[in-house]
Amino acid sequence: MKPSCLRLRNIVFGHPARPPLFKDLDFAIGAGRIGLIGQNGSGKTTLLQLIMGLYHPEKGRVMLDDRVIQSRADWCYLRRHVGFLFQDADDQLFSPTVIEDVAFGPLNLGDSPEISRRKGERILARLGLAGFENRLTHHLSGGEKKMVALATILVMEPCFLLLDEPTNNLDPITRKRLVTIIAELDIPMVIISHDWDFLSATTSLIYSLEHGHLHRSETACLHTHPHAHPYGDHPHDHGEHDHG
Ligand SMILES: Nc1ncnc2c1ncn2[C@@H]1O[C@H](COP(=O)(O)OP(=O)(O)OP(=O)(O)O)[C@@H](O)[C@H]1O
Ligand SMILES: [Mg+2]
DSSP: OOOOOEEEEEEEEOOTTSOOSEEEEEEEEOSSEEEEEOOTTSSHHHHHHHHHTSSOOSEEEEEETTEEOOSHHHHHHHHHHEEEEOSSGGGTOOSSBHHHHHHHHHHHTTOOHHHHHHHHHHHHHHTTOTTOTTSBGGGSOHHHHHHHHHHHHHTTOOSEEEEESTTTTOOHHHHHHHHHHHHHOOSOEEEEOSOHHHHHHHOSEEEEEETTEEEEESSTTOOOOOOOOTTTTSOOOOOTTOOO
């Protein structure tokens, strides 16, 4: 059976030579979509990295349902089910070509090269990246890299998604496509973002991270702002949540 609840329990953690970030942190991801906000350096990325086992807490535990994640096999199990979009796509992509990066996950799980490639092509098309298969990863633009990085995660059909600033580098059209893609995904997720309009379009619950504590608010403070864009004073329409 697929896991349905991902939890951090009583986490104590600080980076080496830095003040403690979390003194007793609890966090649970079950049904629904959580937006995670907080100032630069408040620990949002670190929180997701702790979930993925990229850092290990001094105290406390990571759990998937009732399973405490501690052995190597446990961490493989967690990483198999949790998709993590890095804040910097360059940390995520490592293959020479786009299709090699996107097909890597399925191939690693035992799919044949043909099936892995087909899965990769399908997810690229879904993300508006058809034709990118043979592009050189290190030649992609920042926004293209971000979307390819998302493809490498979605192709794995994760049970949970952790997205660290997914709209960074995205133009308004791609950003809008991302809102639609996220709306179609029926899995629990956490989205870190400084783009509050994006969070209000994609999530139903907001946590704010301040001084190592999570404060919950039901999107209470989220609101849109007037904005400028290059259409100037020509007549134009805005679809819902369209910032183009
Ligand atoms: N490997 C590391 N070693 C030492 N300090 C670190 C390390 N990684 C992060 N930090 C520090 O820990 C704090 C939290 O960093 P983190 O990246 O989690 O913040 P954030 O909330 O994601 O910020 P941003 O909004 O800028 O992405 C920061 O002060 C950062 O400088
Ligand atoms: Mg961060």
